[in-house]
Amino acid sequence: ASTSTKGEYKIQNVKNKKYLAQTNGILNLAGISPYSGLAFTVNAAEAPTSNEAIATSEVAVIAGEGQVTIAGAQGKKVVISNILGQVVANTVITSDNAVIAAPAGVVVVAVEGEEAVKAIVK
Structure with missing residues (x-):
């Protein structure tokens, strides 16, 4: 994945350098310009729930x-x-x-x- 200046990410095919794009709701690989790629952001999520209350048997x-x-x-x-x-x-x-x-x-x-x-x- 490559990064743009707005904190957005784009997915790039390493082999042919094309970017993941979307045309009429269909995903495809578009030109080698990062401006043609489908941008997405990554948001922080809550930490997973712990398993402290789960009882396990040792019998x-x-x-x-x-x-x-x-x-x-x-x-x-x-x-x-x-x-x-x-x-x-x-x-x-x-x-x-x-x-x-x-x-x-x-x-x-x-x-x-x-x-x-x-x-x-x-």
């Missing part, structure tokens, strides 16, 4: 052999159910990295305040 569910490890859920209630919906564990996590015994197969782990996830215990 991780890791299936192991005969157990499920739950990280980042200290103080939250956890319910582990088998695929038939039978509750196999119901507890409040007291550490940041808790290991809970679970039967082999598919289990559903529901951590308070999070979406339930499936895990395959070996």
Whole structure:
């Protein structure tokens, strides 16, 4: 883009030096004179909105052999159910990295305040 003296800008094709122009509402490339180009100005805008209020989850569910490890859920209630919906564990996590015994197969782990996830215990 090149600049004119009025604080306006014009877009120029580097290869053929022609300027972006507008004729009857259609954009095209016009002569090499900057006076034939379509002028535009750049206005300052507000800064983007911050993400400070967005909450992200740091809870991780890791299936192991005969157990499920739950990280980042200290103080939250956890319910582990088998695929038939039978509750196999119901507890409040007291550490940041808790290991809970679970039967082999598919289990559903529901951590308070999070979406339930499936895990395959070996």
